[in-house]
Amino acid sequence: MAFEGLSERLQKVFSTLRGKGKLSEDDVRKVMREVRMALLEADVNFDVVKNFVKQVRERALGAEVMDSLSPSQQVIKIVDDELTKLMGEEAVPLNKSPHIPTIIMMVGLQGAGKTTTAGKLAKYLINNEKARPIFIAGDVYRPAAIEQLKTVAEQVGAPVYEEGTDKDPVDIVKNGLAKAAENKNDYVIIDTAGRLEIDDKLMDELTRIKDLAHPNEILFVADSMTGQVAAKVAHGFDEQLDITGVVLTKLDGDTRGGAALSIRAVTGKPIKFIGQGEKLDQLDVFHPDRMANRILGMGDMLTLIEKA
Amino acid sequence: SFSARFNRFLANFRSVDEEFFDDLEELLIESDVGYETAMRLSDELREEVKLENVKKRSDVSDVIVKKLVDMYDEEGKEEDNSLKFSNDKTPTIFLFVGVNGAGKTTTIGKLAHRYQQEGKKVLLAAGDTFRAGAIEQLQVWGKRVGVPVQASKAQTDPASVVFDAVHRAVEEDFDILLVDTAGRLQNKEGLMRELEKIKRVITRELPEAPQEVLLVLDGSTGQNALSQAKQFNETTDVSGIVLTKIDGSSQGGIVLAIRNELHIPVKLVGLGEQMDDLRDFDPEKFIYGLFKELIVGSGE
Ligand SMILES: Nc1nc2c(ncn2[C@@H]2O[C@H](COP(=O)(O)OP(=O)(O)OP(=O)(O)O)[C@@H](O)[C@H]2O)c(=O)[nH]1
Ligand SMILES: Nc1nc2c(ncn2[C@@H]2O[C@H](COP(=O)(O)OP(=O)(O)OP(=O)(O)O)[C@@H](O)[C@H]2O)c(=O)[nH]1
Ligand SMILES: [Mg+2]
Ligand SMILES: [Mg+2]
Numbered sequence: 001m002a003f004e005g006l007s008e009r010l011q012k013v014f015s016t017l018r019g020k021g022k023l024s025e026d027d028v029r030k031v032m033r034e035v036r037m038a039l040l041e042a043d044v045n046f047d048v049v050k051n052f053v054k055q056v057r058e059r060a061l062g063a064e065v066m067d068s069l070s071p072s073q074q075v076i077k078i079v080d081d082e083l084t085k086l087m088g089e090e091a092v093p094l095n096k097s098p099h100i101p102t103i104i105m106m107v108g109l110q111g112a113g114k115t116t117t118a119g120k121l122a123k124y125l126i127n128n129e130k131a132r133p134i135f136i137a138g139d140v141y142r143p144a145a146i147e148q149l150k151t152v153a154e155q156v157g158a159p160v161y162e163e164g165t166d167k168d169p170v171d172i173v174k175n176g177l178a179k180a181a182e183n184k185n186d187y188v189i190i191d192t193a194g195r196l197e198i199d200d201k202l203m204d205e206l207t208r209i210k211d212l213a214h215p216n217e218i219l220f221v222a223d224s225m226t227g228q229v230a231a232k233v234a235h236g237f238d239e240q241l242d243i244t245g246v247v248l249t250k251l252d253g254d255t256r257g258g259a260a261l262s263i264r265a266v267t268g269k270p271i272k273f274i275g276q277g278e279k280l281d282q283l284d285v286f287h288p289d290r291m292a293n294r295i296l297g298m299g300d301m302l303t304l305i306e307k308a
Numbered sequence: 309s310f311s312a313r314f315n316r317f318l319a320n321f322r323s324v325d326e327e328f329f330d331d332l333e334e335l336l337i338e339s340d341v342g343y344e345t346a347m348r349l350s351d352e353l354r355e356e357v358k359l360e361n362v363k364k365r366s367d368v369s370d371v372i373v374k375k376l377v378d379m380y381d382e383e384g385k386e387e388d389n390s391l392k393f394s395n396d397k398t399p400t401i402f403l404f405v406g407v408n409g410a411g412k413t414t415t416i417g418k419l420a421h422r423y424q425q426e427g428k429k430v431l432l433a434a435g436d437t438f439r440a441g442a443i444e445q446l447q448v449w450g451k452r453v454g455v456p457v458q459a460s461k462a463q464t465d466p467a468s469v470v471f472d473a474v475h476r477a478v479e480e481d482f483d484i485l486l487v488d489t490a491g492r493l494q495n496k497e498g499l500m501r502e503l504e505k506i507k508r509v510i511t512r513e514l515p516e517a518p519q520e521v522l523l524v525l526d527g528s529t530g531q532n533a534l535s536q537a538k539q540f541n542e543t544t545d546v547s548g549i550v551l552t553k554i555d556g557s558s559q560g561g562i563v564l565a566i567r568n569e570l571h572i573p574v575k576l577v578g579l580g581e582q583m584d585d586l587r588d589f590d591p592e593k594f595i596y597g598l599f600k601e602l603i604v605g606s607g608e
Contacts, residue, residue: 037343043530046338110553110581111409111526119440141581143417143448148441151462155440196556223409227340227530229558236557250408253493255532278408278439 008297009034028060031075035296042256042295045231048265056082080292087261087288092270095216095244100186101134103177103213107206107237108221110194113249113275115145117221118189119152120275120283125187126156133187136176137162138169138209141193149191155280159183169193170208177213190215197236206241218243219272222263224251230259231266238267249275252282258295329354340530340558342565389548389573389589392519393484399431399477401485401510401517404550405503405540406524408491411552411578413442415524416486417449418578418586424455428483433473434459435466435506436490446488453583466490466502467509474513487518494539507544520547522575527553527560534562537570551589552578563594 013030032053039049059082060075096102104121106114118135125131135153137160139145146162153160161176173190180188190213195202210218220234220243237243246267248260251274264271271286329350336346356371394400402419404412416432423430432450434457436442443459450457458473470487477485489506492499510517523546525533540546551560551574563574574589 040334040337041343041531043340043532046334109528109556111411113409115440142445143452144441144444147444148439151440198557223526223528225407225526225529225532227528227533227558227562228338229340229528229556230530232557233528250493252496253407253532254495254535255530258530 009038025061028057028075032057032060035079038296039258039261042258042297043227043230043262044258044295045228045262045265048231048262051265052082052086079296083261083292083296084289087264087292088270088286089288091285091287092245092272094272097216100184101180101188102186102217103188103190103215104217104219105190105192105206105209105213105215106219106221107192107241107243108194109196109223109233110142112194112221112223113247114194114221115139115148115152115191116278116280117219117247117249117273117275117283118149118191119156119280121273122153122158122187122189123156123280124283126158129186131187132183132185133158133189134176134180134183134185135160136173136180136188136190138173138176138190139193140165140167140169140172145191145193152280169205170212173209173213188213197233197240203236203240210241215244217245219245219247220263220267220269221247221249222259224248224257224259224274225253225255226259228262231262234263235266238269243267243269245270245272247271247273247275248286252276256295256297257291260291261295336561339561340565341561342531342534342569345565345568348568389575389591391575392547394516394519396516398514398516399474399482399485400519401474401477401487401514402520402522403487403489403507403510403518403544404522404524405489405544405546406491407493407526407536408439410491410524410526411550412436412491412524413445413449413488414581415522415550415552415576415578415586416446416488417453418583419576420449420455420486421453421583422586423484424453429481430455431473431477431480431482431485432457433470433485433487435470435473435488437462437464437466437469438490442488442490467505470506471509471513474510474517478514494536500539500543503540504543520575521545522548522550523572524550524552525562525566527551527562527578528556528558529562531562531565534565534569537566537572541570541572546572548573548575550574550576550578555579555585 013034036049036053056079060078106118108114122133125133135149135158137146137149150160161179163172177188192206197203218241220237222230246263246269248271251257260271274284274286276282276284333346333350336349337343360371404416406412420430420432432446432455434443434446443462447457458469458476460469473485489503521544523537523540525536549572551563554560554577566572577587577589579585
């Protein structure tokens with residue numbers, strides 16, 4: 001990537017601070033300026049960055065000086081702590097219904113990775129719980145969306161309920177749920193068409209599907225390469241659907257993935273899984289601390305603390 | 309939108325001081341123009357404002373808009389954003405590349421529709437043999453716009469499908485061949501080499517082809533778009549960019565960064581999922597659209 005990680009940036013700042021026993025307000029400001037730039041370059045939303053920096057600065061200035069750490073080490077530690085906190089402390093498991101089936105609905109922008117992630121989730125559930133999931137093909141708009149889902153479903157060995165492309169997705173979901181009840185499937189995964197959060201008609205369709213199906217999980221699937229707009233999009237989906245969780249896709253790329261932080265900050269909803277490839281076993285549980293390091297380009301936090 | 313926020317920003321500012329330029333930098337960053345571009349813009353604006361000794365709000369916004377448009381024009385001086393076609397009887401070939409889900413297949417469908425409407429003989433090549441349903445997706449588009457699709461079975465070597473398509477295009481006198489490829493992230497070496505091979509196959513058959521290698525970029529992409537443009541350009545020598553999904557909330561400010569740092573022209577923009585939702589990129593209109601409210605609002 002073209003960007004320096006925060007580690008390199010901070011090392012430059014620290015080299016000017018080295019030997020100082022106590023950080024002045026000005027020193028903290030210098031460090032925080034680098035943190036701010038690193039976050040912005042990672043595509044973290046501007047407002048999110050602003051609040052974060054303010055919070056860390058306050059904590060850094062008010063912090064008791066710990067014997068074990070130099071003042072600069074302490075600032076890094078505070079940054080890391082706060083960022084991990086903001087990302088959500090630990091991995092949050094999937095919501096489950098007390099009775100079968102657990103209903104999971106995939107939503108998000110066009111091309112984010114909903115259909116692929118639906119397949120990955122099914123595989124994950126089959127592998128971990130010997131689950132018997134069924135898919136409902138709720139995307140009647142994208143060319144060959146149903147063929148795509150069917151191919152994916154075949155690869156994981158789960159059935160698809162579909163009615164072609166001429167029916168209302170809400171009706172398809174209704175009939176699909178009846179089918180799932182009849183088959184006693186323990187999971188129902190509803191694939192929906194990609195849509196813009198500003199598309200009232202299509203967003204209303206999702207609301208109708210939600211009101212009918214009462215999903216246990218509404219997973220907002222987001223492309224980790226998204227820029228500043230990630231916050232607005234996530235807010236739009238959350239406001240209209242009250243999403244229950246987030247899946248971040250395409251993290252096998254070289255993006256810093258600042259969108260993760262923005263989405264988490266504006267929705268407050270947990271990121272549950274990350275997609276790390278196109279293959280159906282490339283779904284991983286989300287780890288906030290690893291994501292925090294990735295966004296900052298921190299490399300190994302410990303080495304940084306040692307060097308400071 | 310950028311311009312709405314920019315206007316709000318201008319309405320709130322009192323004097324042209326350092327804080328003003330700090331805020332301006334951040335505002336530009338928020339529009340995905342990228343850190344370097346934002347810094348450069350605001351530095352040059354700082355100079356300009358000083359030079360012209362402006363103090364009034366309305367004057368400042370005038371200077372800024374003028375400067376932005378100038379800079380945009382300047383960066384694009386050597387650029388030609390028209391699509392290139394074959395000079396002789398051989399078919400024109402456009403190769404589409406880009407990361408997963410950017411809009412390659414859809415753009416091919418839209419462009420096929422455009423050329424079909426113009427009376428050209430169009431062939432599509434289903435070079436994505438990897439993703440589930442990719443071949444069927446292109447075939448649905450082919451049917452929708454009434455053009456044939458050269459395809460083989462899923463999971464076969466994409467280079468061989470492309471080879472077949474090139475031959476067919478030559479033998480059956482097609483005017484244009486649009487080649488779809490599987491989405492791939494730019495850091496995947498093996499997949500990038502596969503793309504290189506696909507391009508080589510085309511050039512080996514027709515030395516002048518492909519006339520265009522179009523990198524399809526999702527308009528809501530952040531700074532990673534720069535890495536995409538760099539890596540795809542290194543592998544396949546990208547001749548133009550298609551900016552998709554600008555019907556969404558993001559207006560593609562990343563284009564400014566790409567323009568400034570990589571000098572690859574944007575040639576087409578996608579603004580919807582239907583076959584008519586494709587436009588030639590018009591830099592002036594784009595800039596005007598981005599700053600429209602600002603330009604209109606600055607008179608008060
Ligand atoms: N590299 C990589 N590619 C992914 C990942 N998840 C999905 N993809 C790819 O991204 C592209 C889009 O994925 P889809 O599952 O079709 O996305 P979608 O959200 O269903 O798209 P629409 O239905 O058109 O809105 C495909 O090429 C997938 O193979 C991931 O984690 N890593
Ligand atoms: N709103 C909007 N959606 C678009 C646009 N272009 C493409 N899409 C949608 O984005 C999704 C992905 O488009 P594709 O054409 O399948 O993208 P791709 O690059 O071929 O994807 P892969 O082959 O999986 O890498 C589909 O749902 C398209 O309908 C656009 O300009 N605007
Ligand atoms: Mg889909
Ligand atoms: Mg495609």
